[in-house]
Amino acid sequence: MHIVEAEIREPLVLGHKSYHDITEDVCKPVEGRASAIWYLMIGLASILALWGVGNILYTIGVGIGVWGLNKTVAWAWDITNFVWWVGIGHAGTLISAVLLLFRQRWRMAINRSAEAMTIFAVMMAALFPGIHMGRIWLAYWVLPLPNQFGSLWPNFNSPLLWDVFAISTYFSVSLGFWYVGLLPDFATIRDRATTPLYKKIYSITSFGWTGSAKHWNRFEEVSLVLAGLATPLVFSVHSIVSMDFATSVIPGWHTTIFPPYFVAGAVFSGFAMVCTLMLIMRKVFKLEDYLTMKHIEYMNIIIMLTGSMVGVAYLTELFVSWYSGVEYEGYAFLNRATGPYAWAYWIMMTCNVISPQLMWFKKLRRSLVFTFIISIVVNTGMWFERFVIIVTSLHRDYLTSSWTMFHPTYVDLGIFFGTIGIFFVLFLSYSRTFPVLALNEIKTILRATGEHGVKEAPHANPIVTTDNLDDLGSNESIDDTDNK
Amino acid sequence: MSNKIYALYNDDHILYNGAKKLVEKGYKVNDVYSPFPIHGIDPIIGVRKTRLAITAFIYGLIGMSLAIYGMYYFMIVDWPMNIGGKPNFTLLQNLPAFIPIVFEITVLCTAHGMILTFLLRNKTLPGMVAKNPDPRTTDDMFAMEFLMNDEINETELIADLKATGAVEISKR
Numbered sequence: 001m002h003i004v005e006a007e008i009r010e011p012l013v014l015g016h017k018s019y020h021d022i023t024e025d026v027c028k029p030v031e032g033r034a035s036a037i038w039y040l041m042i043g044l045a046s047i048l049a050l051w052g053v054g055n056i057l058y059t060i061g062v063g064i065g066v067w068g069l070n071k072t073v074a075w076a077w078d079i080t081n082f083v084w085w086v087g088i089g090h091a092g093t094l095i096s097a098v099l100l101l102f103r104q105r106w107r108m109a110i111n112r113s114a115e116a117m118t119i120f121a122v123m124m125a126a127l128f129p130g131i132h133m134g135r136i137w138l139a140y141w142v143l144p145l146p147n148q149f150g151s152l153w154p155n156f157n158s159p160l161l162w163d164v165f166a167i168s169t170y171f172s173v174s175l176g177f178w179y180v181g182l183l184p185d186f187a188t189i190r191d192r193a194t195t196p197l198y199k200k201i202y203s204i205t206s207f208g209w210t211g212s213a214k215h216w217n218r219f220e221e222v223s224l225v226l227a228g229l230a231t232p233l234v235f236s237v238h239s240i241v242s243m244d245f246a247t248s249v250i251p252g253w254h255t256t257i258f259p260p261y262f263v264a265g266a267v268f269s270g271f272a273m274v275c276t277l278m279l280i281m282r283k284v285f286k287l288e289d290y291l292t293m294k295h296i297e298y299m300n301i302i303i304m305l306t307g308s309m310v311g312v313a314y315l316t317e318l319f320v321s322w323y324s325g326v327e328y329e330g331y332a333f334l335n336r337a338t339g340p341y342a343w344a345y346w347i348m349m350t351c352n353v354i355s356p357q358l359m360w361f362k363k364l365r366r367s368l369v370f371t372f373i374i375s376i377v378v379n380t381g382m383w384f385e386r387f388v389i390i391v392t393s394l395h396r397d398y399l400t401s402s403w404t405m406f407h408p409t410y411v412d413l414g415i416f417f418g419t420i421g422i423f424f425v426l427f428l429s430y431s432r433t434f435p436v437l438a439l440n441e442i443k444t445i446l447r448a449t450g451e452h453g454v455k456e457a458p459h460a461n462p463i464v465t466t467d468n469l470d471d472l473g474s475n476e477s478i479d480d481t482d483n484k
Numbered sequence: 485m486s487n488k489i490y491a492l493y494n495d496d497h498i499l500y501n502g503a504k505k506l507v508e509k510g511y512k513v514n515d516v517y518s519p520f521p522i523h524g525i526d527p528i529i530g531v532r533k534t535r536l537a538i539t540a541f542i543y544g545l546i547g548m549s550l551a552i553y554g555m556y557y558f559m560i561v562d563w564p565m566n567i568g569g570k571p572n573f574t575l576l577q578n579l580p581a582f583i584p585i586v587f588e589i590t591v592l593c594t595a596h597g598m599i600l601t602f603l604l605r606n607k608t609l610p611g612m613v614a615k616n617p618d619p620r621t622t623d624d625m626f627a628m629e630f631l632m633n634d635e636i637n638e639t640e641l642i643a644d645l646k647a648t649g650a651v652e653i654s655k656r
Contacts, residue, residue, distance in 0.1 A: 018624060019519065019623065019624035020623055020624040023519075023623045023624065144554065144558055150563065151562060151563065152563060153558040153559065153562065153563055155565060155567060156555050156558060156559050156581065156582060156585060157559070157565075157567050157570060157572075157578070157581040158567075159584075161585070162584040162585055162588075165584070165585045165588040165589065165592075166584065166588050168592075169588040169589070169591055169592040172592065172595075172596065173591060173592065173595040173596070176595055176596060176599045177595070179599075180599060180602065183608060184519070184520070184622065187614060187616075187622045188519065188622040188623060190614065190622075191614075191616070191619035191620070191621075191622045191623065192619070192623065203613070203614070204610050204611060205610075206608075206614065207603065207608035207609055207610055207612055208607065208608050208609070208611075208612025208613055208614045208615070209606075209608050209614060209622075210517060210614050210615050210616040210621075211517050211518055211519060211520075211616055211621055211622055212515045212516065212517050212616070213515055213516040213517075213518075213522075213525055213526060213529060213531045214515070214531055214534075214606075215606050215608070216518065216520075216521035216522075217521075217526050217531050217533070217534050218534045218536055218602055218605065218606060219521065219602075220521055221533075221534045221536045221537055222536060222598060222599065222602045225536070225537050225540050225594075225598060226595055226598070226599075229591050229594055229595050230595075232587075232591075233588075233591050236584065236587055236588070240584055243584075440519060440520040440521075441520070443519060443520040444520045444521065444523075447497075454495070
């Protein structure tokens with residue numbers, strides 16, 4: 001029962017806190033009034049989101065001819081944005097599932113928000129194939145439903161259909177996993193609520209969670225099994241996304257390295273987005289004691305590691321394109337690095353391969369400003385990676401007469417930046433209504449990893465003796481002069 | 485009807501050690517309410533290991549069978565499609581292309597089946613009323629519940645609870 005943590009480890013919870021202090025710190029953003037910064041941010045995000053919704057509706061109304069696509073480049077920003085958003089989503093599951101299996105305690109400060117990020121990012125991702133269909137109201141055709149066409153079924157040999165199943169499984173399982181973890185924390189807010197409306201809302205969302213021993217016993221089993229399921233799931237999802245490309249015969253796409261390369265890239269960009277969001281969140285909600293420098297350093301190390309994996313993949317691709325002796329393959333990569341899209345290729349190389357290497361310096365990976373800048377740089381770089389893979393492989397195909405360039409229209413721009421707006425509106429709304437840290441989990445590690453262990457709760461209450469026990473017969477029996 | 489005694493503790497370790505002593509003395513701890521899982525308390529108070537993982541395995545098998553049968557019916561029996569000359573005449577030949585979806589459906593059924601079973605077994609569903617004895621047990625208090633009957637001497641139990649470090653004792 002007594003867990004002893006080596007002195008050499010940095011504490012994961014700073015300050016001298018009691019269990020009650022954790023509850024207070026995490027519930028404050030939900031119960032208190034929002035700050036001016038929050039209103040400013042959600043205001044800006046809403047404007048962006050509305051612009052995006054407008055452009056999406058315009059696309060649905062008139063068709064995808066309003067995008068910059070042409071006959072040669074028939075896939076561009078839509079699939080770029082799709083892959084980018086799915087990739088961002090991967091960090092959440094990695095943190096909550098893989099790090100749970102590895103018993104990494106530092107995940108507890110970031111898993112809740114990272115999973116929220118996953119869910120919102122996957123929602124944004126799923127939007128793109130939907131609107132790219134053109135007739136989104138026929139989107140149910142991707143499902144194997146009995147129909148009157150003969151019956152005609154979707155093609156189960158196609159990676160595009162695998163993607164439908166992968167993304168929908170990923171989204172719904174992540175949502176379930178996230179919600180199970182939220183039940184005890186919603187219960188905490190419910191039991192603290194002072195207004196009837198809050199009490200009502202959080203009673204419904206907490207599903208009547210009581211925290212009895214049997215509940216916790218089942219809870220831990222469910223968390224463990226779901227983590228075990230989500231771990232292969234997260235790897236399968238981005239592998240399947242990569243197979244959308246890898247199973248084709250387009251030079252630059254037709255490579256076996258794609259699945260691991262895409263998964264590493266996904267984790268890389270996902271952690272960068274987690275860093276961006278967490279750095280803002282710890283500042284706005286004053287959670288510096290829970291999201292410590294050590295957490296940021298750990299995340300930066302993962303960014304450095306996955307960034308290096310992505311770098312190795314880029315170089316392997318280049319090598320194989322030469323070593324294979326296939327001239328089309330060789331040209332595709334030569335064209336990437338020196339052709340008309342070389343600027344995009346070198347932005348990608350700088351952002352994804354060089355910038356994370358700076359994290360070898362301890363001073364830099366423990367610097368908030370530097371981490372924030374790198375997190376934005378990495379996300380930009382990863383967007384360009386998908387753009388480079390998709391557009392440069394398509395724009396110069398086998399027939400030189402059809403070589404062309406891709407120029408995004410304002411609708412392309414509007415939808416892309418719009419999804420960033422929608423994402424932030426969702427995330428900011430989440431941060432004011434949900435417990436942003438998994439407070440029940442942080443309480444379990446407070447004793448072992450808190451800077452000064454658990455602060456003892458004051459014994460303010462007199463022990464109720466048998467003499468006055470009979471006076472306390474009603475349900476409100478427990479003395480409410482509590483020990484806050 | 486007051487037949488339950490609740491002892492509140494303000495520390496998980498004190499409750500853990502207290503439960504150990506009380507059980508040794510022959511008391512039956514009916515339940516423990518805590519804001520987070522107290523590791524190691526289950527065997528002491530006699531909570532058995534949950535069988536949810538077994539149900540998850542069964543849901544997984546169901547999901548896998550459904551996926552394989554579904555694709556066999558759609559792609560082999562009902563409407564075989566010749567796609568780029570890929571083998572499509574028997575399930576076995578076409579199976580490699582079906583593996584990703586078999587995996588996804590297996591995970592889908594396992595996860596949702598398990599979550600649903602978890603919620604039903606716990607009786608935690610939208611609209612359920614929470615039955616924790618004190619609102620502070622989801623914050624920083626830990627409660628032990630005893631079911632009273634004629635065999636238990638109330639005065640003695642309360643004295644024993646006090647000795648183990650309970651900060652509040654109530655009867656309801």
